[in-house]
Amino acid sequence: MKLYKKEGNILQILGFPTENAEKGDYLLVEDQDSSRALIAQVIDIQFAAVPGVLEELLRTLPDGGEPIQGEDIDPMEIAPHITYIQDASLLVCKIRATLENNLLSPSSSWLPSRSQSLVKKLSIPMLLKLADINGKLPIILGGTKDSSLLTIDASTIDGTLNIITGKKGCGKSHLSKLLMSSLIGYKATVVVFDLNGEYSYIGMTQDGKRNMYYDKIHVLVPSCNFKVALDQLHLNVVMGILVHALHLPGTSSREFRRVWKQLKEKGRLTLNDLGEEIRNLKCNQHVRDALTSRFHSLVNSGFFTDAHAEATLLEEYLLKSKEQGGAIIVNLRNTSTIDRQIVVEYVLGKLVESLQSWKLKAVFLFAEEAHLYLRETYWDDIVTRMRHFGIFTTFITNQPDTIRESIYRQADNIFLFNFTNEHDLDVVSRASRVDAETVRSIARDLPPRHCLTLGRVVRDFPIVTRVRALDLKTMGETRLFFKNLN
Amino acid sequence: VIEQYTITTTPKYNFPQLALNTRLPQQFLEQSLISLNQVQNTKFFNTNQQQFLQYHTIEHQPSRLQINPTPISVKPNYQETTIAAVDTSTIKIGETCTGIIVGIRGATVWKQNRKYQYTRLGPFIFHITEENKKDVYKTLERAYFTNSYEMVHQSAPSLMQMPTRLASLLERWMQIMMAKTIADGLILLDGSLTCGTSDTPVHRMKEILFQARRNNSTVLAFSKMTTLRANGYLITDQLPNGDPPYLLETTGLQFKPPTVLLGDVYVARLNKTNYAFRLDIDRSTAFTQRLEAIEKLVGNDLYKQVYPETLRLAHILCTFTANEVIAMQHFITRKHGIQLINRPDMHRLLFGPFGRGETYS
Numbered sequence: 001m002k003l004y005k006k007e008g009n010i011l012q013i014l015g016f017p018t019e020n021a022e023k024g025d026y027l028l029v030e031d032q033d034s035s036r037a038l039i040a041q042v043i044d045i046q047f048a049a050v051p052g053v054l055e056e057l058l059r060t061l062p063d064g065g066e067p068i069q070g071e072d073i074d075p076m077e078i079a080p081h082i083t084y085i086q087d088a089s090l091l092v093c094k095i096r097a098t099l100e101n102n103l104l105s106p107s108s109s110w111l112p113s114r115s116q117s118l119v120k121k122l123s124i125p126m127l128l129k130l131a132d133i134n135g136k137l138p139i140i141l142g143g144t145k146d147s148s149l150l151t152i153d154a155s156t157i158d159g160t161l162n163i164i165t166g167k168k169g170c171g172k173s174h175l176s177k178l179l180m181s182s183l184i185g186y187k188a189t190v191v192v193f194d195l196n197g198e199y200s201y202i203g204m205t206q207d208g209k210r211n212m213y214y215d216k217i218h219v220l221v222p223s224c225n226f227k228v229a230l231d232q233l234h235l236n237v238v239m240g241i242l243v244h245a246l247h248l249p250g251t252s253s254r255e256f257r258r259v260w261k262q263l264k265e266k267g268r269l270t271l272n273d274l275g276e277e278i279r280n281l282k283c284n285q286h287v288r289d290a291l292t293s294r295f296h297s298l299v300n301s302g303f304f305t306d307a308h309a310e311a312t313l314l315e316e317y318l319l320k321s322k323e324q325g326g327a328i329i330v331n332l333r334n335t336s337t338i339d340r341q342i343v344v345e346y347v348l349g350k351l352v353e354s355l356q357s358w359k360l361k362a363v364f365l366f367a368e369e370a371h372l373y374l375r376e377t378y379w380d381d382i383v384t385r386m387r388h389f390g391i392f393t394t395f396i397t398n399q400p401d402t403i404r405e406s407i408y409r410q411a412d413n414i415f416l417f418n419f420t421n422e423h424d425l426d427v428v429s430r431a432s433r434v435d436a437e438t439v440r441s442i443a444r445d446l447p448p449r450h451c452l453t454l455g456r457v458v459r460d461f462p463i464v465t466r467v468r469a470l471d472l473k474t475m476g477e478t479r480l481f482f483k484n485l486n
Numbered sequence: 487v488i489e490q491y492t493i494t495t496t497p498k499y500n501f502p503q504l505a506l507n508t509r510l511p512q513q514f515l516e517q518s519l520i521s522l523n524q525v526q527n528t529k530f531f532n533t534n535q536q537q538f539l540q541y542h543t544i545e546h547q548p549s550r551l552q553i554n555p556t557p558i559s560v561k562p563n564y565q566e567t568t569i570a571a572v573d574t575s576t577i578k579i580g581e582t583c584t585g586i587i588v589g590i591r592g593a594t595v596w597k598q599n600r601k602y603q604y605t606r607l608g609p610f611i612f613h614i615t616e617e618n619k620k621d622v623y624k625t626l627e628r629a630y631f632t633n634s635y636e637m638v639h640q641s642a643p644s645l646m647q648m649p650t651r652l653a654s655l656l657e658r659w660m661q662i663m664m665a666k667t668i669a670d671g672l673i674l675l676d677g678s679l680t681c682g683t684s685d686t687p688v689h690r691m692k693e694i695l696f697q698a699r700r701n702n703s704t705v706l707a708f709s710k711m712t713t714l715r716a717n718g719y720l721i722t723d724q725l726p727n728g729d730p731p732y733l734l735e736t737t738g739l740q741f742k743p744p745t746v747l748l749g750d751v752y753v754a755r756l757n758k759t760n761y762a763f764r765l766d767i768d769r770s771t772a773f774t775q776r777l778e779a780i781e782k783l784v785g786n787d788l789y790k791q792v793y794p795e796t797l798r799l800a801h802i803l804c805t806f807t808a809n810e811v812i813a814m815q816h817f818i819t820r821k822h823g824i825q826l827i828n829r830p831d832m833h834r835l836l837f838g839p840f841g842r843g844e845t846y847s
Contacts, residue, residue: 052808059802068595068799070604075515078609081813081820 001119003029004090009108010437011040013091013119014048017084021045021091023442024145024452024464026122028099031112036100038112039122039130040093041462043441048088056086094438096461097131104130106460124148124463131459139182141175141453142468150465152457154186157364160456161383161410162394163403165428166417171449173198175415175467176366176396180327183364184216187325189318191351192366193344193373197333201473211471216326218317222335222343223302229311230304231269235260237349244378245341246297252290255283259291270306271299301339303346314350318360332373340373348378348386355389362390370395371402379403383410400427413455418446431455438462513629514590514610514656517622521613522587522822550738553716553724553753557732560756562785563778568671569787570596572660573800576653579814582824585615588649589814592656593803594664595796596671597787602796604803607660611814614648623648626655643684654685658694665697665705672779672786673698674797675707679749679766680741688746695748695768704779705768707749708797712764714739714751721753722762731756731784733765733777750776756784761792 001019005012011029015021021042029038047053072079095108124144128134128151135153144150157179164172180190181202192199203214220226230238235257242248242256259277263269278291298304305311317328330347332340354360365382367374374382382393383406395403401423408431416439419425425443429436433455442452442464454462574592581587591608614622623643643651665673673694681691698705714721714736721736734753741747749766756763767776787794806814818824 050809050812052810052812055805055807056809059799059805059807068602068604068803070595070606070803072606073511074606074608075511076518076609076611076817078611078810078814078817081817082810085809085813085816 001027001091003112003114003117003119006111009095011038011093011095013040013093015045015089015091017087017089021089021121022145023445024462026096026124026127026461027091027093028120028122029112030118030120031116032118033113033116034110036098036110036112038095038108039097039099039104039127039461040095041438042091043094043438044092046090046092048090050085050088053086056082092441094435099130102130124150127461127463131461133457133459133461137186139179140468141178141451142465144463144465150453150458150463152453154183154188156457157183157392157394157413158362159387159392160412161387161392161407162413162415162455163400163408163411163428163431164394164396164415164417165400165403165419165424166398166443166446166451167419167421167424168398169448170417170446171451171467172396172398172415172417173368174449174470175417175451176368176394177202177472178467178470179394180364180366181213181470181472184213184325184327187323188364189321189325189360189362190327190364190366191347192327192329193347193368193370194329194331195333195368195372197331199327199329200331202327202329204473205471206473208473213327213472216321216324217329218321218326219329219331220312220314220317221331222339226312226314226330226343227303227305227310228314228346229306229308230271230274231264232311232313233346234349234353235264237346237353240349241298241342241345242294245338245345246294248294249290251284252287252294255281255287256291256294271304272306275299297338298342301342303339303342314347315354315359318351318354318363322360337372344373348391351391352386352389355391360390362392365391365393366396367393368396369399369402370397371399379407383407400424403427405430411455413453413457416443416446416452416454417450418448419443433460434462511607513626514608517625518610518612521615521618521622522611522818522824524613524615524618550740551714551716551721552737553721554735554737555724555726557726557728557734558752558777559728560731560733560777560780560784562731563781564785565782566599567782567786568596568598568668569674569783569794569796570594570664570668570671571674571676571794571797571800572657572664573676573797573804574653574657574660575801575804575806576649577806577811578649579611579811579818580824582613582615584617585613585619585645586649587611587613587818587824588652589806589811590649590653590656591804591806592653592660593800594660595800595803596664596668597796602799604799606803607656609806609810609814610656611818612648612652614645614652616645619643619645619648623651623655626652651685658686658690661694662690662697665694665701665703667701668698668703669701671701671703672783673703673705674783674794675705676710676797676801677707678709678712678747678751678764679705679707679768680745680747682741682744682746688744688748691748695770699768699770704771704775705749706779706783707766708754708794709764709766710793714764721751722764724753725755725760725762730758731780733780734762754780756780756794757792759792763793 002014004014023042023045025042027040029040097104098107123146125148134151135155137154138151139154141150141152164176166172183190200219203211203217205211243253263273263277275295278295281288320326330343335343351363397403411431414431414434416428425440429439446452450464450466452462452464572594576588576590579587579589589609589611593604593606595602595604661675681688695705712722732755736751739747739751749769752765753762754765783794787796
């Protein structure tokens with residue numbers, strides 16, 4: 001390989017057919033005279049602009065006919081050299097760092113010698129070693145192209161905002177399960193908003209046996225095994241539900257707050273008493289109607305109960321997970337849109353409450369297709385305010401445009417699967433730790449189950465990984481009509 | 487007794503396969519390797535100029551050349567006829583301290599059963615110096631001649647003439663092979679039937695025509711450009727009004743010895759575009775056969791590009807493209823350890839930006 005051109009932080013390297021370099025590979029451009037080297041990643045492969053190639057291709061076509069057939073008698077065997085030149089490639093590479101005295105710096109401000117520089121492939125294990133990506137709390141993401149393992153440090157997910165995105169069926173949920181189970185292994189507390197009920201059997205192996213996570217997985221199904229009694233609720237949590245999930249207006253909210261406090265003082269904070277109180281409330285008719293309709297929504301959700309035996313103490317699960325690590329899976333599969341929002345408001349409210357009171361240290365929140373249940377204002381809340389309380393979120397979506405631009409800008413890690421749609425790639429490329437060319441070029445060609453890892457976990461060296469298999473009952477497969485039909 | 491050549495059917499095409507005389511290509515290869523081995527591990531300068539072989543005989547202006555203004559009408563004859571053509575090209579791919587490095591390649595194209603097919607021979611790369619040019623040329627020429635011919639005394643060409651002379655040897659050899667191989671067909675030559683020059687001795691051209699006649703084929707030689715004039719005007723510019731295709735007959739063309747013309751010269755306008763070519767047809771061919779040959783050519787070969795497609799393809803296929811030149815430079819660097827360096831451009835060195843015009847001219 002030969003260094004051809006440098007423009008900004010883009011290098012163009014001339015490659016020959018015998019030198020196999022693919023998108024995503026790393027190259028080391030060593031300038032021995034200056035004892036420095038550039039680390040560059042191949043983001044695109046093009047044909048080198050060899051003069052005369054067009055003529056070469058055109059001349060086998062007669063005037064208006066089929067390609068002309070023939071025989072080349074080439075006793076000096078020059079044809080392989082012609083092919084060699086014709087197939088020369090131009091590797092468009094993005095400079096990722098400068099290596100000097102075994103230390104990496106993100107600089108690309110120097111120019112290596114074009115004639116003297118030695119260009120060679122940099123293996124992923126070598127890159128991981130140079131960048132010190134392996135950590136004390138390893139999470140094996142999968143295998144890289146040169147058959148080495150990509151191992152990230154769990155601490156690099158700590159305190160971060162992560163996005164897992166890619167088109168349908170390329171392995172997003174699989175990766176999130178891998179991260180989730182690895183975090184549980186390190187005794188972390190994980191909360192999952194499971195939209196499709198695919199995390200429920202994560203405590204089982206593929207053949208239905210219990211696995212090491214079995215006792216650490218707590219699946220909560222709203223209205224079934226996940227109900228709350230009103231007197232277990234803090235007023236702020238209820239107000240959050242009413243205002244954000246049920247859109248209760250301000251005047252009515254004030255009235256509700258007064259009713260709630262009265263009932264609490266009397267020790268009668270039950271659904272029955274709340275309903276009765278609202279019915280008998282002497283106030284504006286519109287306010288009473290508003291409160292009545294919200295009350296019925298709460299009752300109809302089935303999520304609230306007066307029977308303490310039925311009520312589930314979320315805090316207990318959280319505390320249990322705090323000791324040994326564990327995951328609370330909130331299964332939202334059979335929950336209606338409004339009820340989903342009620343449940344999410346409740347869970348998030350409870351989490352903030354527990355974190356504020358230091359009952360919990362930190363929580364890793366995995367949110368699948370969060371736009372379906374997260375209210376507008378929560379997005380910024382989650383990435384800014386709640387992060388300081390210790391909620392570290394991982395968004396998983398196949399519709400990247402449903403996540404706000406501000407979230408991308410603050411994302412610390414992006415696990416990017418295949419996208420072919422330009423619009424989707426544009427959205428993802430807004431992330432501040434990502435350069436648009438890399439995303440557009442590499443993500444488009446990623447095969448299924450291959451993920452481009454970007455951000456803090458890989459020290460800003462984008463690496464393509466084939467996500468490793470998990471022996472978990474994943475339940476994420478799409479139900480098919482024609483499957484096993486014959 | 488009519489001598490009959492072996493016809494071999496191959497999966498690729500049904501083309502008469504003669505037991506080919508391979509002495510010349512073998513000699514080309516041997517001489518090429520010998521010449522390149524003489525310059526191993528040296529440096530050469532990167533210059534390349536391509537030359538296509540067209541035999542521009544110095545045609546002294548014959549004062550009596552006349553054109554018959556009455557067009558001979560040509561009616562396309564669609565009877566299946568094999569049409570074949572040969573062309574060669576040579577390119578200087580570099581200079582060494584002692585000589586030049588050239589590449590030579592030839593192409594034969596034929597149309598049979600409505601399909602064009604080709605055979606390309608080469609490229610052959612030679613390092614030619616003042617010291618080896620005589621040996622290279624004589625060895626190849628000896629290989630060219632069959633036992634029935636005597637070597638004609640000739641001095642070795644100058645160094646600068648060597649590329650075209652070597653290509654000429656290859657082209658004439660390929661033409662004679664074609665003439666020996668094709669029966670009842672049309673053989674198209676690039677150039678004229680003028681001979682008696684240093685690169686086309688009379689006996690060589692006669693051999694081609696003889697072999698073609700023996701196989702009942704007709705030789706048609708097309709010149710892309712001509713210097714022949716009648717009444718002061720180029721013969722190809724004096725086109726009468728009339729619907730093409732047609733031929734115009736010329737008379738009175740004579741050359742001073744030793745130059746000899748073995749054909750009759752016509753002006754051929756073969757399609758509606760306003761271009762015409764000089765066309766030489768073997769003088770020993772009867773007029774009816776000449777006309778029939780032209781009619782078969784018009785009926786069988788494509789004429790979208792004014793020029794016979796077979797001949798056009800032969801030219802295109804032998805031409806060296808820029809990437810082939812790079813590949814040949816790569817070959818001699820890798821295989822023979824000859825290092826490519828750029829010769830300083832004296833015009834640019836002396837005159838700076840003002841030297842550019844001369845450099846690129």
